[in-house]
Amino acid sequence: MPLDAALYLIPVGMSDSPIDHYLPAHNVEITRQIKHFIVENVRTARRFLKKCDKAINIDELTFYELNNHTDLSEVESYLAPLADGQPIGVMSEAGCPAVADPGALPVAIAQRKGYKVVPLVGPSSILMAQMASGFNGQGFAFNGYLPIETSARNQKIKELENDAYRKDMTQIFIETPYRNNRLIETLCKTLRPDTLLCVASAITDSDHESIVTLKVKQWSKRKYNYDKIPTIFLIYHP
Numbered sequence: 001m002p003l004d005a006a007l008y009l010i011p012v013g014m015s016d017s018p019i020d021h022y023l024p025a026h027n028v029e030i031t032r033q034i035k036h037f038i039v040e041n042v043r044t045a046r047r048f049l050k051k052c053d054k055a056i057n058i059d060e061l062t063f064y065e066l067n068n069h070t071d072l073s074e075v076e077s078y079l080a081p082l083a084d085g086q087p088i089g090v091m092s093e094a095g096c097p098a099v100a101d102p103g104a105l106p107v108a109i110a111q112r113k114g115y116k117v118v119p120l121v122g123p124s125s126i127l128m129a130q131m132a133s134g135f136n137g138q139g140f141a142f143n144g145y146l147p148i149e150t151s152a153r154n155q156k157i158k159e160l161e162n163d164a165y166r167k168d169m170t171q172i173f174i175e176t177p178y179r180n181n182r183l184i185e186t187l188c189k190t191l192r193p194d195t196l197l198c199v200a201s202a203i204t205d206s207d208h209e210s211i212v213t214l215k216v217k218q219w220s221k222r223k224y225n226y227d228k229i230p231t232i233f234l235i236y237h238p
Contacts, residue, residue: 003033003087004118007079007110009103011122012048014094014230015205019051022123022204028052030120034089036081038064038106041093048091066102075105082115094230096124100144100174126172129200129232132211133170136236140170146183157190161235164195170236180226183233184219191235193217198234201226 010031013022031052039045042063049056064078081088090097090106096119097103110117126142143160147153160171175183180201187197195216202208208229214222 003030004116005082005085006087006116006118007082007107008034008087008089009097009107009117009119010089010091011096011120011124012044012091012094013051014123014125014203015208017204017206021206024121027120027122031089032056034087035060036062036064036086037089037091038066038075038078038103039091040067040097040101040103041065044093045091066106068102070102072105076109078106079109079113079115082110082113094125096122099124100126100142123204125200125203125230125232128203129198129211129234130170130172132200133198133234133236134213135170135196135198135234136168136238137170139168140172143171143173145175146173153186154190157187161191161195161237164235165237168238170234172232172234174232177226177228177230180229180231181224184224184226187233187235188216188220191216192237193220194237196236196238198232198236199224199226200232200234201229203230203232 008030010027013019037045042065045063046058066075090103092101092103098107107117130137130140146156163169164171193216196213197216197219198213200211202210
């Protein structure tokens with residue numbers, strides 16, 4: 001059955017695990033029928049599509065790149081195929097599009113113009129980390145990246161910890177992978193000893209996935225190495 005002229009939000013794998021480990025066949029069937037894609041990285045998108053189905057002819061597809069180098073005034077033009085009755089797919093580099101990535105912009109434009117938006121089922125490292133942390137799932141906040149400058153970073157960490165205590169909310173954040181180990185060191189020096197810290201690493205990678213929740217005073221004595229591994233950090237105090 002032909003697809004509706006809609007903006008399809010297509011989750012992308014976060015590891016090299018087989019695609020049927022994290023995506024339903026329904027997603028693959030939809031992806032096969034789309035010829036226009038808004039993507040964060042063309043190379044990653046091509047590799048993912050070939051993983052979905054080796055028979056997909058990449059040369060027949062049109063890619064619009066949306067990342068930190070994109071002129072945002074051009075993004076509205078990326079939705080032109082919708083006006084011609086053609087579906088468009090949106091893909092981030094990994095995980096769910098429009099969550100912690102630039103994909104929210106074309107979705108906002110589509111909503112404003114009255115186009116149909118269809119989110120597909122798939123992995124979100126943020127939600128999966130929350131699920132496995134043991135922290136409050138009724139109230140949580142994703143805070144993106146912490147400030148880089150030391151004093152601003154330490155202040156932000158303290159603010160998040162205070163919110164975890166006062167508001168009973170899980171606080172979630174991320175770091176550039178090569179700075180993961182340094183962030184844990186900073187958290188151990190900045191947070192209260194009894195604050196809980198969950199480090200969720202390599203999510204959906206069956207061979208390397210690690211999701212560990214301990215008190216900060218336990219982390220400070222623990223050996224670890226999360227260098228260059230995609231990781232989610234969560235703090236909480238019940």
